[in-house]
Structure formats: structure tokens, C-alpha cells
Amino acid sequence: MEDIRTIEILPKGTILISGGGPVGLVLALVLAHHGQRSILIEQNIEATRYPKMHLVIARTMEIFRQLGIADELRSKGVAEDEPFTVRFSSGFGSAGSLSTWDLPSVEAFRQNISLNNDGTMPGEPWARIPSNIMEPWLREKCDVNPLIDTRYGWAVEGLVEYEDTVEVHVHDRASNIRKTIRSPYVVGCDGAWSAVRKGLGVELEGGPLHRAVALTHFKSKDLERLHRQGRFWHTFFPTDPTTNNGSVGGAIIAQDGKETWTVHDYLGSDYNADDVTAEKTVARVLGGMGSAYPISIDEVTATSIFTPTVALAETWSGNHQRVFLAGDACHQTIPSGGYGMNMGLADAWDLGWKLAATVQGWGGTHLLKTYEQERRPVAALMQHWSKVHMMKLMGLSTAVKLDPVVIESMDERGIALREEIDQYIQQNDDHNQSFGVEMGHRYESSLAVLNEQVDVEKAAPQFDSRNYIPTTFPGSRVPHVALSDGSAISDGFGKGFTMVAFLQKEAVAVGDQFQVPIALASFEEAARQHSIPLKSLCLMNETHAFRIWDACLVLVRPDGFSAWRSDSLDKVHNASQVLLQATGHTSPL
Template sequence: MTIEASFVEELPSDTVLIVGGGPVGLVLATTLAHHGVKSVLIERNLTTTRWPKMDLTIARSMEIFRCLGIANGLRQRGVPSHFPFTCLFSSGLHADRPITSWTLPSVDEFAAQIAATNDGTMPLEPWQRVSQEVFEAWLKELGEENPMIDVRFGWKATTARELDDSAEVQITDARTGAEKTIRSRYAVGCDGANSVLRNSLGIELDGGPISAYAILVHFKSKDLTRLRKQGQFWHVFFPNDAASGGSVKGAIIAQDEIDTWTVHRFVPVGFDDSQITSEEAVYSVLGGMGEPYRIDIDEILVRSTWRPSIAVAESYAGPKQRVLLAGDACHQTVPTGGYGMNMGIAEAFDLGWKLAATISGWGGPQLLSSYEADRRPVAQMSVQWSQRHMGNLMVLSKKLQLDADIVDSDTDAGKDMRKTWHDYCQLNDGHNKSTGVEMGYRYQSSICVPSELDCDGSAPEFDARRYIPSTYPGCRAPHVFLKDGTPIFDQYGRKFTLVEFHDGTASSAVELFQLAALKRNVPLKTVSLHGEDHTHQIWGAKLVLVRPDGFVSWHGNEMQDVNTALLILAQAVGDM
């Protein structure tokens, strides 16, 4: 491939080019800046999204934002912390009450659970409801204020290629049509499902669109009496009756608990959506199995159609490791579970430290390849669980043979149908209760260093519903509050951290690691914890080497000599 342009901009060798100014690209830029690396971020649109898209930032993402120092800022812009995350299942708002509900805790309630359950099984941060429309605009503001980030909206990438020592991306000014090429040491495609960078490299997707299609209507309404007739909610799901083809008719999402809402109206693939107005789509969904349910709509903000896709890229990087991918550019999934954007955030955080280490000179030649090895299996697993969650919703009506004439009736048949519906939903409630999917996975790349504690080969089990605390290499180090009430997470440095649980006896382990880090030029913070028996019991090792992203590189109970410490550090930074 040959790129021709009238002008070539050569970025300094310490600056990363990021293509795509959505949440993933902006978080990557923020992560690089956190590690002292500059970036140029280009985005084809002139402004951030007007569409709501993701409305849940999961607990693991909030942990990441805490590390970046922006968690509290996001919470100030999200739904206030006292509102619960209630999901209702309804036959339609004509009925006096919902059929059943998932009662998920508010941020305040979640925080209380975390404070009361100091056994390593919990995240450090609760989740947060915030519309991507709000979230993305705020991240852009942070980027524009950060002297390490050069934010350039209104530039569209048209093609890209890898060279032996750099990447070239041709871009076009959306306002003037002017073209130029940016050459950088590394380029990252955070440019969405139709990624120009992925397509330019010829990287295929494993998967594709599924047999579903929806009309999205984002709107304003203060008709709370009618909207909340069955109670306050985060989501309400409305199935069709079985005679109408089963499946889910649609859902409504409360975006801000004030006046902003989003409706998804599912229609057959190929349906001519011009046949239905935005208002009719809203009324149809809220009516559920019955007649359309009218509300007062103050303003239609945006309307679009979307078709879910389930796919994972066959590779997360080009063959020369000069162009890498993150977010929707390397995976697409259905909305159920909220894994899509949150996977991208975790990818940006992982790739950010690995790029920073490589550019700074202490990352080894295998470090960047560990990005795909670490993150691609997580995407495959998350996509499968998201599909399972959606499948449970889509088959509900047909599986239970819901009947619009029976379900709300005061008959034995109606009571039985409602109970069956209730039981089914309570049994299949994993959408936002799959903590293991969100943070219980284990990386298995070459930078995960086994020790004598792992010689039996018994890695921790995986449970989709819960996080099992472990410092087995490749696992997220467990959150625990120390005796003074501070979280162990806040002890980590921006680079690597060696945590030692000191029992009062003489130990040279820290000194040996410090000497090895000095010889290998690996930035290392050491933390010696005295009398922290509770945390030591949960962590299960006297010495734990924690990566910059909070995952474990190595754990053990002793260190005999500096050469062993050198080998551990070399493997942990991709130099073996």
C-alpha cells in the first residue's frame, strides 16, 4: 500500500498517534499522560457524540478511573449516588404494576457493601450510571486541558500502513478537505466498529451482525406520573406476547432521573423504519403487549437505527506491532451486561502502560505482543456472556408462552403466568451481577511469571457470578482495606509495585528487587506492610509484584538472590 499526501507530519518518537476520540481513545490518551507519554488524538467528528450509547460504567472501570485520578469527577457528572439501579419487567405501562424486577444497589448502597465486606471479593469502587453523551464530552474537556494530549477533532483517517519502525496514517480535514499524513512511532486505532486502521491492515473480524434490529429514540419528557406509573426505574423491559413472534419488544432507559430517556424498539431485520415516527416508537414500547401508551414528549433529541454485532478481531495489532487496536475496532458485542465500552476502557488502560514502558525504554520486545495475548481472550469471554444475557431476554416470551390476554388477568392462569415470568427473570439475572466476567478473569500471556507457589498448576477457578480473590499471576490483585482504613490499591505506584508483608523477621527480598530494578532500569515502588495479617491471608503470599494496571505479575514467599529477581522483572516487562 502506498500513501500519498501533500504534507507529512512527523511526530516525535515519544508521542503516540491515537485515531478515534470516543471514550476508549480519550481514556488511552489520559492513561499515556498518566505515565508521562504524549499523544496526538484525531477524531473525524467535530464534536463528541450526541447519542447516549453506554450508560453504565462498571466497578472495574471506576477502579481504573480512580487510578487515573478522575473517578470523583465522573461521579459529579453522573446520576446522583442515591438512585437505585432498578430494572423492571412489564407487560406494558397500562398495568398497575410490573411483573417482576431486579433490585440492584445504588452507588451509596454498593459503597456500603464494599465497606462491610473486606474479604477481597469486592471491587474498590462502586459502579456509576452516566450517559456516554455526558461522559465523552467530559473526557474531551480533560484531554484539551492536559498539556500531554493534543486533541484534534475534525480530522478523518482514510488509510494507514505499518513501516518497520513507524506507522503512517493519512487524514483529511473534515472542514476543508485538505489531506496530510501523520507518521508516528506507534498508532492506535480506537476508531470504532468500521475501523479504518483495522481495515487498512486487512485484519478480519471473527463474527458479525446478528438477527436483530432496533430503532433508538433519545428524548426529553417530564411526564413522570405516566412514565413512573409502575415505580422508579433504570431500565424497563417489555416483551412481546408469544403470538406476536415472541422476543423483546423494546426497553426504556432512564438516563438522568430527571427528564432524559432512551427507548429501543426492536423490529424485524429489513424493516422500513420510516413507517413509524419517533413518538410512535416510544408509545409502542411503553404499551408493551397492549395498545400504545402515550406520554407527553417535550423533545426528540436524536433518532437512529442499530443492528447488534458479535465479533472479535482476529488480531489486535499489525504484524510489525506499529498499529494496534482497542475498543470497538477489535470487538463488538450486544449491550446486555454493559461490557462493550467497559472492555475498551480496560484495553486502553492495559495498552497505555505497555506503550509507555516501550517508549520509555524499560519495556522489553515482547511487552506489546502481550496486549493481544492478555486482552483478546477477555473479549471472547465477555462477548459470549453478553450474548448469553441477551439470549435469555430474547427467548423469554416464546419460552414462557406469554399471552397478552392472560398475563394481567386476575385468574389462576394469569397468576401462574406472572409467577413463571418472575421465576424466570430471577433465575436469569446475570446482566449486571456477573462480577467474575467484569474482573475475575486471568491473563495468561508470557509476562505472567509463575513461581514455586504455582507449581501444582492449580490456577484459581473462574466463576462468572463472583470475583474469587487471588494473587495468582495474571489475576487482578484483590482490593482490601488495610488496618488504617485505606485501600491497598492506593499503595500502588504508577509503574511496578512490590508489596511485601513484613512479619518482623529479617528479609532482604525488597533490597534484592530494588537492586534488580536498578540494574534492569525498571521503575519500581516497594511497599512494606507490617502487621497486616488479614490482607496477607487474602493475598496469600509474602511478596507480590503488581503491574501498573493492578494485575499480578508474580508472587512468592522468598527471594534468594538478585539474579532470580532480575529474571522475574525481565519476564514481567516482556524481555524474555
């Protein structure tokens, strides 16, 4: 019998988002931020109840700040004085930790940003917000936004991409009705098993790793035993080399610093799923290299076994640039470094403005092609460093001969072994301190407009995985800096493009106004001519910020990345060509 479906044709310019996890929800908010309507469909009626992911890195908090919701989101997370301490322990039954990474709390991180106003720091501290808190909150933000139509209980069953539209076959499970939705653009934010990706016929490059991980989410107020060695964010446990290949065998994560916890048990290849019970797993992992360390568990909220995967979709869009993938639908990685969800949220930040610009007419035909050109290399970079971080953890047993008896002894052998372990851990501490990976990558696409008179002499800095090196080289995230009034320079950016102009002697008073420098005036006129949203941010006598940005004029994209820069306020630039290339209308000059 022929499948007869009703057809829903979305209003002109309305974008269909498949997947209502954090990536899809943030994409809807980014589109609304740019004045663009969307419909978000999600097969699960309820938001996740499990704290699967919880680290929101500093760069992502910068994005939430630009959306105007960073402070509200932060209020949902752990207290600002909660430590981000990472411990290494031979077991909670032992006298103390083997080593620690004393990572800053939100409070301390914010103080570091204030004390180091040199462009190397992010504009926001990181945050810990478990996904079972963040996702319902994001749903609430989308549900009340007049530009977002949220539909829960809807699942994608297939799609067809045409040159000028996309037909998506959906199933409304609540009413058991199937229909087809026609939309000009569709974005698959529907996770690792993406129906949108499958509908495009796109394959994944890469695959699962060899070792499975058992997750146990639980609630416990047994802080006397859990904090026996001190408060922590993570505690990693090396294991007896005779029982688990001599590697780091597990970890416990403090999700909220109070009562919600997750234990990771890194299973061997020959594990028996029947032996993976919650209480037994928790006690064994917390015991580390020693005997089991039972605690009082109030509630086991979920258990699961998964195999970490490192994979990239071979392409991130359909043939006609009408369907796009974001988040786990196009890249998957291991948890080390906390890049996974944050990569997806950065995808949404990048794709959102480009979709809005295209639909609204000020984005050119090349603009959407740059989404994959810019974001896929970043995903590959973060996957690489996730594996580096994990291999450094797992490399402990290769660098140090672990011995469950010696490690607890108080003689010279025990002292020497513990010192050797501490030395290795301190020398390999970039797990959550690779700010160059998070903020120092550079987009290399046609949207980066090179100015030969500036960019040859002031070349892009060499990539440093550990440190973000401030630069306004085209394609780079522009540096955070606090201005003389204490405000962040990014707080003055517009929703579209922003031309940041540092005015010194060039500013000539005309009555109560300043004469607009000729270069800035030419860009303002070109923006009006081509209907490109452009805000001029004129900064008078901000010599400190000027020294860090190292350019008189910097054209900042809607996502906070540099598009073009100049050393002159007097020279008449070909403003139209710069703006048209930066918005995807033309190829490089």
C-alpha cells in the same frame, strides 16, 4: 496528478491515536499518566450529543480511580441514591411490574464494599454516566493536558506500516488540507468502521445479528406516567407472542433518572422503516403486551436503527507491532451486560502502559505482543456472556407461554402465569451481576511469571462467571481490600510496577527504620539495574489483607494485575529474571 502531501514527523516517542471517543480519550490520558506524549485526531469536531452508552462497570471505575479522576467523573453521573432497579412489565398501563432485579444504587454498592472487606468486591461501585456527558468531560481532560495534543476535524484516509515507523494519511477537514503524519506507533480507536483497521487489511470474524433495534432518544418530565410502576434503570417489556414472536420486544432506559430516556424497540425481520416514528415507537414499546401507552415527550433528540453485531478482529496489530487496534475497532458486542465500552477502556488501560514502557525503554521486545494475547480472549469471553445474558432475556417466551389476556387477569390462571414469569426472571438474573466476567478473567501470556514453589500448590481458582474469587495468582487482577487505616490497598500502588510486601516478624527495627527484607532488597536493586520503575509498598501487620492476598511478596503490574508472587521474604529470588520477564524482555523462565 500525483498526490503531493506535506509530511509531519512527530517528536520522538509521540504516539498517534486515531479516534476521540471514550476509548481514544482514555488511552491518551493513560499514556499521559505514564508520562508519554500523544496526538489524538478525531474526525468529529463536536462530541457526541446522544446518550448511547452509560454504564461504567466497577472494574472501569477502578481504572479511573488509579488515574485519579474517579470522583470527578462520578459527580457527572446520576445521583448516588438513584436506584439501579431493573423491571419487567407487561406494559406501563398494567397495575404493576411482573418482576424486578433490585440492583444496588451507587450508595448501596459502596456500603456493600465496606461491609464485605473480603477481597471479593471491587474497589469502586459502578456508575451511570451517559456518553453525551462523559465524552465531552474526557475531551476537556485531554484538551488541558500538556502531554496530549487534540486535533478535532481530522480523519484518517489510509496508512502504511513500516518496520520502524508508520505513515498515516490524514485529512484536516477544517482547512481541507491533506498530509502525512509519521509516528513510531499508531492506535486505532476509531470505532466499528475503523479506517486504521481497514488500512491494515484486517478482517472481522463474526457479524451482525438477525434482529434490528430502533433507538429513540428523548427528553420527558412526564414522571407521573413514566414512574407509574416505580423508579427504574431499565424496564423490559415482553410482547404479544402473536405480533412479535413472543419475545421481549423492547425496553426503556433511564439515562439520568430525571428527564433523559432511551427506548429500544427490538424489531422483527420484516419491519418497515417508515413505521418507526419516535412517538409511535415509544408509546407502543411502553404499552408492552397491552395497548399503546403515550407519554408527554418534550424533545426527541435522535432516532436510529441499528443491527447489533458480535465480531472480533482477526488480529489486533500490524505485522511490525507498530499499529494497534482498541475498542470497537477490534471487538463489537451486543449491549447486554454493559461490556462494550468498558472492554475498550480496559484495552486502553492495558495497551497504554505497554506502549509507554516500550517507548521509554524499560519494556522489552515481547511486551507489545502480549496486548493481543491478553485482551483478545477477554473480549471473546465478554462477547460470550453478552450473548448468554441476551438469550436468557429472549428465552422468556420459550420457558413461559405468554398470553396478553391471561397476564392481566386476576384469576388463578393470571396469578400462575405471573408467578411463572417472576420465577424465570429471578432464576436468570446475572445480566448485570456477573462480577467474575468483569474482574475474574486471567491474562495468560509470557508476562505471568510462575513461581513453582507457590503457584503449583496455590493454583488459580476455577473461573466463576458470577463471582470474583480473590487471588494473586500471576495474570489475575489483585484483590481489593481496605487496610487497617481504611485506605484501599491499591491507593498505595505506583504508576509503574509495585512490590507489595507484607511484613510481620520478618521486619527488624533498626533505629527508626525497618530493615528491608532481603528478597525485597534484591528486587529494588534489580529494578535500578534495569531502569524498571518499581515502588515498594511495605505493609506492617496487615494480617487481614495478608490473609486475602495469601503471599508475602506480590509483584503488581501497572494495570493492577499480578505478575509474580512468593511465600518468602528471606529467600533470594532471581529478581532480574522475574522483572525482565514481567516487562517483556525475556520469554518464560
